[in-house]
Every structure is written in structure tokens, then in C-alpha cells.
Amino acid sequence: MKPQRLILFAAALLAAPVLSSAQSAALKPLNVPAKTLPVPYADISPQMQKIIAAPLNPNWNDQWQTGAQARAFANTQAAGIVKTIPGMLARLHVTVQPTIIGGVKAYIVTPDSIPPENQGKLLIHVHGGCYVLFPGEAGVTEAIMMAGFGHYKVISVDYRMPPEAYFPTALDDAVTVYRQELKTTPAKDIAFFGTSAGGALTLEMVLRARQEGLPMPGAIAPGTPMSDVTLTGDSFYTNEKVDNVLVSRNGFCQAATVIYAHGHNLADPLLSPVYGDMHGFPPAILTTGTRDLLLSNTVRVDRKMLRSGDIAELEVFEGESHAQYQFDDTVPETREAFTEIGTFFGKYLGQ
Amino acid sequence: MKPQRLILFAAALLAAPVLSSAQSAALKPLNVPAKTLPVPYADISPQMQKIIAAPLNPNWNDQWQTGAQARAFANTQAAGIVKTIPGMLARLHVTVQPTIIGGVKAYIVTPDSIPPENQGKLLIHVHGGCYVLFPGEAGVTEAIMMAGFGHYKVISVDYRMPPEAYFPTALDDAVTVYRQELKTTPAKDIAFFGTSAGGALTLEMVLRARQEGLPMPGAIAPGTPMSDVTLTGDSFYTNEKVDNVLVSRNGFCQAATVIYAHGHNLADPLLSPVYGDMHGFPPAILTTGTRDLLLSNTVRVDRKMLRSGDIAELEVFEGESHAQYQFDDTVPETREAFTEIGTFFGKYLGQ
Numbered sequence A, B: 001m002k003p004q005r006l007i008l009f010a011a012a013l014l015a016a017p018v019l020s021s022a023q024s025a026a027l028k029p030l031n032v033p034a035k036t037l038p039v040p041y042a043d044i045s046p047q048m049q050k051i052i053a054a055p056l057n058p059n060w061n062d063q064w065q066t067g068a069q070a071r072a073f074a075n076t077q078a079a080g081i082v083k084t085i086p087g088m089l090a091r092l093h094v095t096v097q098p099t100i101i102g103g104v105k106a107y108i109v110t111p112d113s114i115p116p117e118n119q120g121k122l123l124i125h126v127h128g129g130c131y132v133l134f135p136g137e138a139g140v141t142e143a144i145m146m147a148g149f150g151h152y153k154v155i156s157v158d159y160r161m162p163p164e165a166y167f168p169t170a171l172d173d174a175v176t177v178y179r180q181e182l183k184t185t186p187a188k189d190i191a192f193f194g195t196s197a198g199g200a201l202t203l204e205m206v207l208r209a210r211q212e213g214l215p216m217p218g219a220i221a222p223g224t225p226m227s228d229v230t231l232t233g234d235s236f237y238t239n240e241k242v243d244n245v246l247v248s249r250n251g252f253c254q255a256a257t258v259i260y261a262h263g264h265n266l267a268d269p270l271l272s273p274v275y276g277d278m279h280g281f282p283p284a285i286l287t288t289g290t291r292d293l294l295l296s297n298t299v300r301v302d303r304k305m306l307r308s309g310d311i312a313e314l315e316v317f318e319g320e321s322h323a324q325y326q327f328d329d330t331v332p333e334t335r336e337a338f339t340e341i342g343t344f345f346g347k348y349l350g351q
Helices: A003-014 A046-053 A067-092 A136-150 A169-181 A197-211 A252-261 A295-307 A333-347 B003-014 B045-054 B065-091 B136-150 B168-182 B197-213 B250-262 B296-308 B332-348
Strands: A030-032 A035-037 A094-102 A104-112 A122-125 A153-156 A190-195 A219-223 A284-289 A312-317 B030-032 B035-036 B092-103 B104-111 B120-128 B153-155 B188-193 B220-222 B284-289 B312-318
Touching: A046 A333, A067 A094, A067 A136, A067 A312, A094 A136, A104 A136, A104 A169, A122 A169, A122 A197, A136 A153, A136 A190, A136 A312, A136 A333, A153 A169, A169 A190, A169 A197, A190 A197, A197 A219, A219 A333, A284 A295, A284 A333, A284 B332, A295 A312, A295 B312, A312 A333, A312 B296, A312 B312, B003 B284, B045 B332, B065 B092, B065 B136, B065 B250, B092 B136, B092 B168, B104 B136, B104 B168, B104 B284, B120 B136, B120 B168, B120 B197, B136 B153, B136 B188, B136 B332, B153 B168, B168 B188, B168 B197, B188 B197, B197 B220, B220 B332, B284 B332, B312 B332
Parallel strands: A122 A153, A122 A190, A190 A219, A219 A284, A284 A312, B120 B153, B120 B188, B188 B220, B220 B284, B284 B312
Antiparallel strands: A030 B035, A035 B030, A094 A104, A104 A153, B092 B104, B104 B153
């Protein structure tokens, strides 16, 4: 290496900031007055405007205490979602088949046509829902969107949840599926993806795969990941009662996460993956919105990966709250988000 | 083209959402209660935490009516900034030489060492300041950071401002410099960059270059661009009094922009470039922060470029307000931001 190159290389290493893990008591908080937010409209489809304009999630402050309480809510919600699946399958030209992989329940989600360049590639999907919602087929909607818009075969993991099982069983189940699939598909041809708890599980799967000596997948798409369930991160405050889905850092999603953690330390990187070592992570595409309570959770993972020398791309949608890019397959921005993720996978898988 | 490829190609075209340019009166605004924001600290350097914790800009509500009023403030501010430049030049190993290019005042900003791969490359810098601030040498600080951290030769345009000249003179001057430099440097080896009004001018230069039949530059870095001075965009509301630099969409920066526009329509793409045609734009790297009043201005340009089939990368810094990534060259995140821009230019210039 020539001296000049060496100097630049050293400068690049120095570019990683000296970071803080503690708040200075001397720094004063900022008081922000009450305000009224018009519904944003510029560069936003009319369909997404309606989603953005919805009132605050009426269940935002549900404070479940047990897995059984959370599951009761989840079952009612799931029944409504399952009814929408046949229409979605027809619109997106996708089929879903239940299966068992290494003892783990899963769904094989297949688009009617897979282009030559996507054949032999496999996406493993881990659904969201704060580790307690979307049991069974209700967890498969995002996998259908990905298969339909991205034209890839997807396996959606129906991981066990409270009250059947607690941390780290969801992660165990997802990694079991990966381990099984590695028997027939090279790691470089496999991607992980998911949103919210599924975004966190995507990152946790990479951390756990490395712990277990498994090869890294070819790419990942952690969507608005619950990457820090210690509730650290600026948008937990700035977007409080701005995000109409999660609404508050102390709402239903945190109650659910505490149930899943089952007494385990919330700062463990297998629950708060932003604290994990991300050097050598596979290329990642991260998706969020400007009103997302987890905007900072997403931005911090993107920045940590970049600071670790990884490839990371950040997609931020105007005006959207938590995970709204995957609420409705008929919304133009949903197609856009999954088309971008598919393009990203096409760029990095197989390399 | 095979039928399958044709179908996918058509699907990709359909991925561009049907967008709205009007707000539905039926959609209800959201009332957000008053809140207190702690200073964010996770993954943020202690130096940047202090910048984030600063009280609201005391001049945020200056309502200048004339170019002379704005210039009086700008001159006082500039006198303070100019005193900091010798220290910055010494720290970053950069020299600054005033020059005249095609009749336009400018500064040649040169790092002490330029690596072989950056030789022959040229960055044209347009400073920020709401089209009225940072006259003369006070406008050169960001160019020094870019030269020092990115190791490129930079020309910083000291474009005319009110009260000497009004829209579109700033843009005229910047494009004149580009036209002159094209006589000795191929367009593919030239990048444009700048922050705030400089981010807008970066985009406006591309629009104007195309109008005039000039070739596209090789890359651009519009930092938190004032891309929509009609005050459209969600973060003008969500980050009101959260951003401690601009503070409000109706503050000093809007007053200054109205002075510069001098009666011209603020929705003209040469003042609000988000409304310009961005098909065929050069690869862009955009930088903003989660508290930035212009977060939406930045996100909308990123998304519009992606929807136009361009290459665009978005960098979002945790907790930062408008343009804070270029406030202080001794802050680790400043080095990080300009190192990333330099790496991006290294990837796309010369192609």
C-alpha cells in the first residue's frame, strides 16, 4: 500500500465517531409546544394519505400483562386479517402452502411466475407484531407482498409466540428454518426480511447465525426494526403521538415485548440488535417513514452498519408512521417499497 | 425482450405511485400535545450532543423585509465566521485562494494532498444561508471540510446575493462557473454540492444545465436541500420547534428566501427544485437528520429521484437538526458525513 493510500485508509477508520452510551446530565431537554399536523399530501398517493390520516390506533395503550391476554387480542385481530388473504393472493398472483421445516411451522409463498434470475433464490420472512401478534396465516401478508411484487419464492416462518413460548423461541424457530434451507440452497442465495419485530428478528437471525457458525445470508431487509427495546432513540420522543400506529414508546408494543422477553435483559442484542456487533453483516436495505416512532431505531441500524463498513441503504417514506408501507397491497407506495427491496435483493443475492 | 421480462418491466414502471398534488379537505389533521424531548445520546458523539442540546436559534424569528436588512445581519455573522477559518485550514490541511471565473467571484479550495484517483476531479460548491447569508469567505467553510475530509479540489462559488442581486442571479453565477470549468474538465469528472440553499442550488444547477444544453455532472450531493420553499412537506410541521436551527417554516429563512425570490413564483423549480423533472439526474447522495425541519424536503427529493429511475442515497443522522452535520469540523459526525460524500463521489465520478 502506498503511503498516500495508507493515510486515506487510516482517515477512513478515524471517520467512525467516538460514540456515547450515556446522557450528559448537564444538557437541557427541549420543550415543544402542542401543535396541529395537517395530513401531508405532496408526493403521496390518495390511498396512503388516508392511512396517514387515520386516527391514533385505538388499541395503542393496551397494557397486556400475560401471553394469554396478548394472544386473545391477537386471535381476534388475526381472524379479520385471514379473510383478506384470498383477495390478496388473487391480486398478486401468489399461492400459499403450509409446511413444517425442521419441526417449525411455516408457509411456502410462491409467485405464479419467477423470472430466470430469481430462480434458485429464497427469501426467509419473519413477520412482525411485537413478538405476540399475527399467529398462523395472519403472519403471511408481508410475504405475499414480497413474493408478488418482488417475484421471489418466500418461506414465511410461523414462529412460536407467547403464551406457548417466550424468548428466544421465535429466534430459535427462524434460525432452524435457515439451517434447514442451507442444506439445499447456498447462503449467498438466501435473504432474510421482515418488519417491526420481524425487522428485529431479521437482524437477530444474522447475529445468531454468526454465533452458531452458520454462513451469512446474501442480503437482508430489516423494515423499521424494533432494534432497541430499551426505548432509547430520539424518535421515541419526537414522534410520540405523531405516529398513529405505535403512538407511544410505552404502549401495547412495549407491553408485548416485555411479555416475550420473559424477564430477559431487554438490552441483549438478541432483543435489541442495535447493540450487536454488525461488522461483516450482509448488505441491508432498511425502510421507514418520517412519522415512524422507530425512525431512530432504523436510522441507528443504518448508521451502525455504515460505520462497520457494511453496505446499507435507507428508504424513508414521506409522512408514513410505523410499518405503513406494508399495510395494504393496493396502495402504490406498498408496491414501490417491495419493488425496491426486490431490486436490492436482485443486486446482492448470488454474489 | 421475452414476455416474462416484458411483464416485469411493465410492473417496474407501474411501481411509480399515482401521486397527489392536492390535499383532501376530508382528511382530519392530527393534534399533538406538548412534550419534552431529552437530548438524544445513543450513537451520538458528546460534541454533537452539545450542538443538539443548544437552545432554539435566538434569531429564528428575524423577519427581514429587505436585502439590506438581511445583509446587515449576514455581515455581522460573517465577521465571526471568518475568524475561525485559519484554524480550520490548519486542522484540515487545506488552502484557500480567491479567484474570478467568468466574471464570478469564487475560491479555489485545495487540500495539501490529493490522491491519484481524485486528481483531475473537481467539486463545485454552492454555500447555504437562505440565499442571503455567508457572503465572501464566510461561505467557504463547507468547501474546506469537503476538501479536507474528501481530498478533492473544490471551487466554492461566492455568488451574488441581495441586496446586490436577486433571483436567479445566484444560480446564474453558479452555472457560469460550471460552464467555464467545462472548458478544461469533462462533466463526468465534476460534482456539485452544497447544504440548505446550497442543496437547492445544487439541484437547480442540474435543472438549469439541462435547460441550457450543458452536459450533466458526474454526481451531486444536495445536503438537506431547500427543495420546496412553498413550505409544503410534513416535517415543516412535525419538526416545528423540534429543529433548533431553522425552528419554524415561517422564520428567518423563509423571510430571506422571499427577499431573494423578489416577487418570482416560489413554486418555480428553479426555487423549489422538488417540482423539477429529475429523470436522468446524476447520482445523488442526500444528507439530513431526524430533527431536521427539511427532513421531508430531503426525503421527497430522494424518493422523486428513485421514482425517476436515478441513483440516490439517503443519509440520515440521529437527532440532528437542519445542516448540523456541517457546523463544526472537529465534530466526529462532520468528518463522517463528508467522508461518506467523498466516497460516493469516488464511486461515481469519472464514469
